[in-house]
Amino acid sequence: MSDDFIREVEHVARLARLSLSSEEKELMADQLSAILETARKVREIDTVGIEPTAHVFSIPAFLREDVIYPSLPVEKVLQNAPKKMKSYFRVPSITVIEEE
Amino acid sequence: MEFETVIGLEIHLELQTRSKLFCSCSTAFGREPNTSCCPVCLGLPGSLPVLNRKAVELAIIAALSLQSEIQKESRFDRKNYYYPDLPKAYQISQYDRPLALGGFIEMKNEGVKRKINLERIHIEEDPGKLMHSGESIFDSDYSLVDYNRAGIPLLEIVTKPDLRSGREARLFLEELRCILLYSGSSDCRMEQGSLRCDANISLRPAGSKTLGTRTEVKNMNSFRAVEMALDYEAGRQAAILSAGGSIIQQTCHWDEGDRKAIPLRGKEGSSDYRYFPEPDLLPLILKSDYIETLAASLPELPSQRRIRLMEEYGLDPADAAILTENRSLGDLFEVAAGEYKDYRNLARWVRGDLLYLLKGNDRNPSEVAPSLLIELLTMLDEGEINRPVAKDLLANIVKNGTNPRELVQQKGLGRIADREKLQPVVEKVLAENKDAVDSIKQGRKKAFAFLVGKVMAATAGRADPEKVQKLLRELIN
Numbered sequence: 001m002s003d004d005f006i007r008e009v010e011h012v013a014r015l016a017r018l019s020l021s022s023e024e025k026e027l028m029a030d031q032l033s034a035i036l037e038t039a040r041k042v043r044e045i046d047t048v049g050i051e052p053t054a055h056v057f058s059i060p061a062f063l064r065e066d067v068i069y070p071s072l073p074v075e076k077v078l079q080n081a082p083k084k085m086k087s088y089f090r091v092p093s094i095t096v097i098e099e100e
Numbered sequence: 101m102e103f104e105t106v107i108g109l110e111i112h113l114e115l116q117t118r119s120k121l122f123c124s125c126s127t128a129f130g131r132e133p134n135t136s137c138c139p140v141c142l143g144l145p146g147s148l149p150v151l152n153r154k155a156v157e158l159a160i161i162a163a164l165s166l167q168s169e170i171q172k173e174s175r176f177d178r179k180n181y182y183y184p185d186l187p188k189a190y191q192i193s194q195y196d197r198p199l200a201l202g203g204f205i206e207m208k209n210e211g212v213k214r215k216i217n218l219e220r221i222h223i224e225e226d227p228g229k230l231m232h233s234g235e236s237i238f239d240s241d242y243s244l245v246d247y248n249r250a251g252i253p254l255l256e257i258v259t260k261p262d263l264r265s266g267r268e269a270r271l272f273l274e275e276l277r278c279i280l281l282y283s284g285s286s287d288c289r290m291e292q293g294s295l296r297c298d299a300n301i302s303l304r305p306a307g308s309k310t311l312g313t314r315t316e317v318k319n320m321n322s323f324r325a326v327e328m329a330l331d332y333e334a335g336r337q338a339a340i341l342s343a344g345g346s347i348i349q350q351t352c353h354w355d356e357g358d359r360k361a362i363p364l365r366g367k368e369g370s371s372d373y374r375y376f377p378e379p380d381l382l383p384l385i386l387k388s389d390y391i392e393t394l395a396a397s398l399p400e401l402p403s404q405r406r407i408r409l410m411e412e413y414g415l416d417p418a419d420a421a422i423l424t425e426n427r428s429l430g431d432l433f434e435v436a437a438g439e440y441k442d443y444r445n446l447a448r449w450v451r452g453d454l455l456y457l458l459k460g461n462d463r464n465p466s467e468v469a470p471s472l473l474i475e476l477l478t479m480l481d482e483g484e485i486n487r488p489v490a491k492d493l494l495a496n497i498v499k500n501g502t503n504p505r506e507l508v509q510q511k512g513l514g515r516i517a518d519r520e521k522l523q524p525v526v527e528k529v530l531a532e533n534k535d536a537v538d539s540i541k542q543g544r545k546k547a548f549a550f551l552v553g554k555v556m557a558a559t560a561g562r563a564d565p566e567k568v569q570k571l572l573r574e575l576i577n
Contacts, residue, residue: 060385066154
């Protein structure tokens with residue numbers, strides 16, 4: 001696996017805040033490369049004159065009326081929170097200056 | 101070297117819906133933390149977004165009022181970034197197929213007409229709200245998250261880099277706010293976060309057409325802060341460039357207390373957001389007749405009202421501007437003008453004493469009965485009361501909703517014009533101010549005005565000034 005590709009994996013891992021071991025990086029690089037290879041194959045298809053599609057259905061979005069329904073009780077909202085304070089989720093501060 | 105400042109703004113506005121953009125949780129401000137949340141806005145597995153019709157409608161109305169071109173087909177995309185304010189780790193936004201393209205605002209900066217063009221307008225969901233522990237964002241060790249705001253419908257407006265100073269950015273925002281308030285799409289309350297503004301700013305040598313390296317300024321919490329922060333940042337960049345340095349592309353955080361823009365983090369490029377089409381939402385397809393119906397029902401916009409106030413009532417531009425900027429004050433003027441025909445006099449009172457009293461007493465123009473205002477001005481025009489008394493009566497209208505005519509009768513505040521009543525007062529004033537009388541006899545006019553003032557004071561401002569002057573002249577000679 002090329003160093004370029006490892007760097008790509010490291011970049012994506014950083015964006016997703018994942019910490020990967022060097023074995024994992026190798027593994028991910030292999031898998032990512034296979035996925036991109038498939039995408040490259042798809043690109044070989046001649047799409048001249050074909051409208052780009054973002055969805056398999058060509059029906060317009062369904063719209064709901066602007067009506068309020070009850071929200072979840074706050075205990076339920078915080079039920080799975082690893083840390084909480086009063087009725088807030090408590091998370092580590094993420095304001096450090098990042099260097100790539 | 102002479103530099104030109106180049107500024108582009110990104111404005112986020114809360115659309116005034118009752119429920120969130122993709123779920124039925126309430127958008128009400130000031131609720132207990134995390135009490136307006138459901139599986140959709142918390143990003144719980146298996147939940148699916150459903151678009152709010154009203155949000156789409158308000159977004160279209162806002163875009164139309166900014167002369168932006170509504171796209172018949174637009175699309176939602178996922179903007180991916182990992183930060184605790186996003187429960188799903190992506191924000192549903194619109195990327196390459198936004199709701200509307202182009203548009204502009206025309207305004208005046210120091211008498212010069214300026215047209216500020218818009219790049220695009222799109223719909224997106226608001227992230228949650230983070231509160232940082234510690235003194236500032238830089239020395240906190242944990243953050244608290246409230247997801248009540250997550251999923252509130254936002255309109256993002258992106259301008260072209262057409263603004264040239266902090267002041268111009270502020271003027272633009274004021275005009276934008278005015279237009280959106282008139283259109284009814286957002287309440288634009290900066291202090292409640294329903295209008296937020298970020299700016300991109302760069303400098304270039306005057307006359308150059310290429311853009312310099314820009315920085316992004318965030319956390320500007322008022323229009324005044326926008327002006328100060330951008331002027332500060334322009335100054336900082338000018339100092340670096342003049343010294344032969346170069347600007348680093350970065351995001352700065354405006355610190356209101358220190359009045360400084362502090363660099364926050366290395367800027368993630370647009371590709372780092374890894375946008376891709378939101379598979380859970382179908383494209384937003386709008387029919388022409390729907391857009392036309394909304395366009396036809398668009399309320400009068402500030403620029404139109406300003407012109408109409410000048411044409412219909414003969415107001416000067418300054419009066420028309422104030423009555424437009426303050427919409428309900430303008431409404432009060434127009435209702436009163438239905439009966440009271442000295443429009444310019446009416447405008448002077450409304451935008452002068454009345455506006456001053458409203459602000460001083462924390463009242464809204466809508467709380468003032470136009471009939472009482474008309475009554476007051478009519479009494480003044482017909483010489484039943486004097487100006488100082490009229491001002492007191494106006495204060496009573498604003499504070500207590502008192503009928504001025506009744507108050508005049510009750511407290512005997514009418515104008516005193518009877519010779520029998522005025523003469524003793526004038527005689528008393530003359531007797532008490534012999535020095536002034538002597539000065540007048542030596543030809544000093546100032547002393548005369550002094551005596552008129554004394555008589556007015558002695559009658560609590562109620563004496564007929566012309567009669568007083570006549571009597572004074574008579575009795576002195």
